[in-house]
Every structure is written in C-alpha cells, then in structure tokens.
C-alpha cells in the first residue's frame with residue numbers, strides 16, 4: 001500500500017526532495033506544510049515543479065509519515081503534535097534538540113502516540129559508527145564546520161567578521177554543540193546530530209569557520225573511544241538554492257524514504 005508523506009517546509013530541501021522522490025514506489029508526497037503567509041508562493045513553486053500536492057498550514061491527520069525540513073520552530077509547532085497523534089516523523093532540524101526539555105518532549109510525544117521520531121543523518125556520514133561506538137564508551141568527540149562566507153550570511157557571524165572581505169579562514173565559534181546549535185540554527189544541525197549520537201550536546205566541542213578559500217561545506221569529525229578512533233571529512237556541495245545547506249541532506253531524507261519500502265535496507 002502506498003504511504004502518504006507530508007513535508008514540513010518547502011525551501012531548498014523541501015523542493016529538491018519533492019522533485020527527487022517523484023516516482024519512488026510505495027511512497028507519495030501528498031502535502032507540504034508552509035506558514036500561511038507563504039501559501040501563495042508555495043502554490044506557485046508547486047505549479048512550476050508540476051507537482052500534484054496540497055499546500056497546507058498544518059500536518060493532515062491522515063498522513064502516514066512526516067519529513068521535517070523547515071527549521072527549529074517546526075518541531076514544537078508541527079512535529080510534537082503529529083507524534084502525539086501517532087504519526088511517525090523524520091527530522092532534519094536536529095539542532096532544535098539543543099533547547100532544554102525538547103528532547104524529552106519529543107520522546108514523550110512519540111511514546112504517547114505509540115510511534116517513533118527519526119533523527120536523520122543529514123549533511124554528514126558516520127552517525128551510525130558514532131552511535132555504535134558510544135555503546136562501549138567514548139572519550140572525545142570534536143566537530144569542525146567550515147563553509148564559504150556566503151554560508152554564514154544572516155547569522156551572528158556577520159557581527160564578528162566582515163564576511164564580504166575575508167581573505168583567510170576565520171573562526172566564528174569555538175564552544176559546545178549546544179551553543180553552536182543555539183546561535184547557528186541553520187548551520188549547526190550536524191554539530192547537534194554528532195553530539196546526540198555521541199557524548200551529548202554539552203560535552204561535544206565545536207569549531208565553526210568562515211573560509212573564503214573553500215567552495216564546499218566541509219565537515220570534519222573526530223571521535224576517540226574504547227572502539228578505537230575515527231576521522232571523517234565530508235566536502236559537501238551546497239544546494240544551488242541555499243549555500244548553507246549541503247546537497248547530501250536531501251539525499252539522506254531520500255535514503256530514509258527508500259528504506260521505508262525496500263525489502264533490503266542499508
């Protein structure tokens with residue numbers, strides 16, 4: 001039976017996900033949740049993509065699965081109520097879990113609804129290895145996020161550096177994953193993901209760098225523990241519509257959707 005999927009958010013990720021999931025067997029994106037003020041623009045975008053979807057302001061009660069790709073606020077506004085009703089949800093705005101109490105609220109809502117909330121791996125790889133390694137104990141997890149100056153526009157980095165005239169890599173934050181996710185909600189979701197898989201938001205060290213010498217979003221992860229050591233560098237190409245967001249983020253959601261109906265999952 002075909003599963004009906006609702007997207008929350010119709011920005012760079014939502015639009016690309018809608019396009020790339022077309023024709024996927026067993027699944028159909030039927031609804032997209034946008035703020036009321038965006039409804040007309042979203043209708044126009046859907047028409048331009050020739051997509052047969054309904055633009056709505058809340059998750060419909062009869063949807064089978066929700067994929068959030070909107071922003072931190074969407075978790076309290078839409079994901080928690082959907083979970084409470086028993087609708088399974090997958091989330092990309094994982095930095096939202098840096099808000100004290102929200103992880104517990106999500107877990108309680110999923111338990112009450114008898115369902116699950118999935119934290120997607122998004123722009124990075126290695127989340128599976130970190131979460132597995134944690135079982136035997138971790139000693140240190142560090143994350144460095146490096147993006148071109150355009151990826152830091154509209155963030156507190158603008159008050160720290162003249163992004164338009166940077167000539168060398170400039171550290172804009174050196175702190176915990178919790179602080180990174182709070183200050184950079186559109187740039188530090190992977191910092192939150194790594195920390196939630198590993199040592200937690202307060203014990204994971206994060207460095208964020210505006211780097212005029214790079215064109216990709218570069219994520220470096222280092223993990224040490226009883227299992228051994230792990231080092232990963234991701235050089236993610238940004239989505240054309242949003243330099244903050246790596247294209248792999250969309251692919252991680254597609255993988256999740258594919259695994260929902262595949263007979264062999266990987």
Ligand SMILES: NC(=O)C1=CN([C@@H]2O[C@H](COP(=O)(O)OP(=O)(O)OC[C@H]3O[C@@H](n4cnc5c(N)ncnc54)[C@H](OP(=O)(O)O)[C@@H]3O)[C@@H](O)[C@H]2O)C=CC1
Pocket residue numbers: 008009010011012013014033034035069070071072073074077092093094120121122123124185186189190193241242244245246249
């Ligand atoms: N886990 C990961 O690796 C990554 C996670 N992300 C997360 O995904 C989010 C979306 O990324 P992207 O598509 O590139 O961003 P965009 O800014 O291109 O699109 C997000 C869209 O969602 C809208 N929106 C904001 N709040 C809500 C809400 N409560 N309900 C419905 N729609 C809402 C935004 O509206 P408006 O413009 O008015 O705010 C915007 O149109 C990011 O904000 C980030 O939280 C992104 C990259 C990587």
Ligand SMILES: O=C([O-])CC(=O)C(=O)O
Pocket residue numbers: 123185186187188189190191217236244245246247249
């Ligand atoms: O897409 C990326 O490269 C990472 C990102 O924005 C985030 O962590 O929020």
